[in-house]
Amino acid sequence: xxxxxxxxxxxxxxxxxxxxxxxxxxxxxxxxxxxxxxxxxxxxxxxxxxxxxxxxxxxxxxxxxxxxxxxxxxxxxxxxxxxxxxxxxxxxxxxxxxxxxxxxxxxxxxxxxxxxxxxxxxxxxxxxxxxxxxxxxxxxxxxxxxxxxxxxxxxxxxxxxxxxxxxxxxxx
Amino acid sequence: xxxxxxxxxxxxxxxxxxxxxxxxxxxxxxxxxxxxxxxxxxxxxxxxxxxxxxxxxxxxxxxxxxxxxxxxxxxxxxxxxxxxxxxxxxxxxxxxxxxxxxxxxxxxxxxxxxxxxxxxxxxxxxxxxxxxxxxxxxxxxxxxxxxxxxxxxxxxxxxxxxxxxxxxxxxxxxxxxxxxxxxxxxxxxxxxxxxxxxxxxxxxxxxxxxxxxxxxxxxxxxxxxxxxxxxxxxxxxxxxxxxxxxxxxxxxxxxxxxxxxxxxxxxxxxxxxxxxxxxxxxxxxxxxxxxxxxxxxxxxxxxxxxxxxxxxxxxxxxxxxxxxxxxxxxxxxxxxxxxxxxxxxxxxxxxxxxxxxxxxxxxxxxxxxxxxxxxxxxxxxxxxxxxxxxxxxxxxxxxxxxxxxxxxxxxxxxxxxxxxxxxxxxxxxxxxxxxxxxxxxxxxxxxxxxxxxxxxxxxxxxxxxxxxxxxxxxxx
Numbered sequence: 001x002x003x004x005x006x007x008x009x010x011x012x013x014x015x016x017x018x019x020x021x022x023x024x025x026x027x028x029x030x031x032x033x034x035x036x037x038x039x040x041x042x043x044x045x046x047x048x049x050x051x052x053x054x055x056x057x058x059x060x061x062x063x064x065x066x067x068x069x070x071x072x073x074x075x076x077x078x079x080x081x082x083x084x085x086x087x088x089x090x091x092x093x094x095x096x097x098x099x100x101x102x103x104x105x106x107x108x109x110x111x112x113x114x115x116x117x118x119x120x121x122x123x124x125x126x127x128x129x130x131x132x133x134x135x136x137x138x139x140x141x142x143x144x145x146x147x148x149x150x151x152x153x154x155x156x157x158x159x160x161x162x163x164x165x166x167x168x169x170x171x172x
Numbered sequence: 173x174x175x176x177x178x179x180x181x182x183x184x185x186x187x188x189x190x191x192x193x194x195x196x197x198x199x200x201x202x203x204x205x206x207x208x209x210x211x212x213x214x215x216x217x218x219x220x221x222x223x224x225x226x227x228x229x230x231x232x233x234x235x236x237x238x239x240x241x242x243x244x245x246x247x248x249x250x251x252x253x254x255x256x257x258x259x260x261x262x263x264x265x266x267x268x269x270x271x272x273x274x275x276x277x278x279x280x281x282x283x284x285x286x287x288x289x290x291x292x293x294x295x296x297x298x299x300x301x302x303x304x305x306x307x308x309x310x311x312x313x314x315x316x317x318x319x320x321x322x323x324x325x326x327x328x329x330x331x332x333x334x335x336x337x338x339x340x341x342x343x344x345x346x347x348x349x350x351x352x353x354x355x356x357x358x359x360x361x362x363x364x365x366x367x368x369x370x371x372x373x374x375x376x377x378x379x380x381x382x383x384x385x386x387x388x389x390x391x392x393x394x395x396x397x398x399x400x401x402x403x404x405x406x407x408x409x410x411x412x413x414x415x416x417x418x419x420x421x422x423x424x425x426x427x428x429x430x431x432x433x434x435x436x437x438x439x440x441x442x443x444x445x446x447x448x449x450x451x452x453x454x455x456x457x458x459x460x461x462x463x464x465x466x467x468x469x470x471x472x473x474x475x476x477x478x479x480x481x482x483x484x485x486x487x488x489x490x491x492x493x494x495x496x497x498x499x500x501x502x503x504x505x506x507x508x509x510x511x512x513x514x515x516x517x518x519x520x521x522x523x524x525x526x527x528x529x530x531x532x533x534x535x536x537x538x539x540x541x542x543x544x545x546x547x548x549x550x551x552x553x554x555x556x557x558x559x560x561x562x563x564x565x566x567x568x569x570x571x572x573x574x575x576x577x578x579x580x581x582x583x584x585x586x587x588x589x590x591x592x593x594x595x596x597x598x599x600x601x602x603x604x605x606x607x608x609x610x611x612x613x614x615x616x617x618x619x620x621x622x623x624x625x626x627x628x629x630x631x632x633x634x635x636x637x638x639x640x641x642x643x644x645x646x647x648x
Contacts, residue, residue, distance in 0.1 A: 056393055064400070100407070110400055111349075125379070132382070135364070138360040
C-alpha cells in the first residue's frame, strides 16, 4: 500500500452493526469500497463485502503432507538404506515406531508453513510498516475507506455522512 | 453478534464495558510505571533464577555427580521436574485450541496469559533433559542432521527422541499461535503510544492495519492452528508417558499411562493458570474480564481431570493385583507402603481427595479456596511424578542394590531456579503485552457482556437483533 500515494476518504462508525448496514448500502449504490478496517473480526462482513474464502487451509494441508512425507520417507531411507541398525531385534523398517515423529513433523510443517504464508500474503511481518488510516481503528472505531481515484469523491462523502460516519480524508 | 445466546448464560465481561473501555483497561497496565510489588517480584524472581543458573553451571562444571543420583536411581528430581513443567505447559494450548474448537467463550479471558505460561513452562521443562545429558555442549547430537560421524543418525525408534520432536514442535506451534494472537493487540498498543515506544510496538505489530481480509485470514489461521494443535497437545504428554511406558520396569510399563498423563497434565496446567490468574486479576484490576465464571469453569475442568487421575491411580492398583505378576504387585505395594509412602500419600491427598471439594458450587466460586487448591494440586502433581520415578527405581529387581534417594542442594537449587525463570518471564510478559486478548474480548462483548446477557441485562441490544437475523455467520 505504501509504494504509491493514494488519496483516501474514509468514515468511522461507532458500532459494527452500523458498519454492516453501511457496507450493504455501499454495495447497493455500487460504490467501490477500497477496504474495511475494524478492531476485531466482524462476523457477517465477509459475504457482504464479497471477500472470497481464504485458501490458507489448502496451504496448511499441503505443508502438512510435505511434513508427513519428509518424516516418513526420511526415516525409511535412513534406517533401510543409509545406515540400517537393528534395535532390540526389530525389523529395520519398523513402521509403528515412526508414527510419533511423522505426526509431529506433519503438525510442525503445517503450522510453520501456514503462519509464514499468512504473513507473506497479508503483507505483514517483522519490520513491515503499513500506513494505517486512523489510530482509533484498533480501539473502538469501524472504518470504511474509499480510494478517491476509484470513486466519485462527493458521492462517497455524502454516502459516508448519510450512513452516520465521521468522515475524514488522508493521503497514504 | 451471531447465533442464539441463551438468556441464562452468565456474562463473561462485567462492568458495562464499551469497546474503548476494554482497550483502556487491558492496555493501560503496559503503559503505567511498574508498581513496587512488581519490582519486588521481579527482583525476587531474578535472584532465585540467578541461584538456579549458578547451580546449573555447577552441574555442568562438576558433572551430574553433583546430583545424588546413584546406581539404581538414575532419574531423580531432574526428570520429575521436567515432567512436572511439561504438564503445566499443557493448559495454555488446551485453553486456546481445544476450547476454541468447542466454542467456549470463557477462554478469551484467560487464553493469552495461559499460552504465555505454556511457553515459559516448556522452556523450564526443556532445560532438564539438556542438563541431564551431562555434556550439554553436545546437545545438538539429539537432532538428526548430516554429520561427520558417518553420518550417524539418532535412534528414531526411541521414545526419548520422540520427546525431542514432540516438545520442540509443541514449543514452536505454541509460540506461533500465541504471537499471531498478539499481533492485533500490539497494534492497539502501537496506536496509543508515542516516540520510541511507538517504534517498538510498530515492529512487534508486524504492520497490522485491521483490514477485513487480514481479519478473515487471521480467523482462519487461528481455527486451523487450533485444529492441528488439539491432537498435538494430547500427543505431547502421551509421548512423555512413552518414556516410561515403553520400558520394562514394573510400575512403568502400563498401557494406561498416555491418557492418565494427559489428564494429569491438564489438571496441573489448569491449577497453575488459576494460581497465576487469581494474582494477576487482583493486581492488574482485571476482575471484570477474569470473572468468577472463569474461575468456576476452570475448577470444573480441575474436578473432572482430578477425578480421571484418581481413577487411573486406582486402576493401576487393581491391574497390578489382577495381573498376578509379583513384580508389578510389589512395585505398587512399595509405592503405597514403602520408604516413599509420604509422597504417595501426598499425591493421593492433593490430587484425588482435595479436588472433590469442588463438587460444591459455592466452593468452586470461592477465590481463596481455589487459590489454595491450585497450590495443593501443583504440589500433588509434583509428588505424582516423584512417586512414579523414585519409588519405582529405588526398589528394583535386585534387593542388594536397593537404595534411598534424596536430592542435593544443587538439584533443589535448579528446581527453585526454574521457578525463578518462570516468574521472571511471566512478570516481564505482564508489563509488555496485554494479559487478556483485547480484540477477542471485544468480539465476545455483544454476546457475553453483562449489559447484554445474564440477570443484569439492561436490554436486548436493538442493533444486535438485526444482526442476529443475518444468516451464515459463525462465531469464534
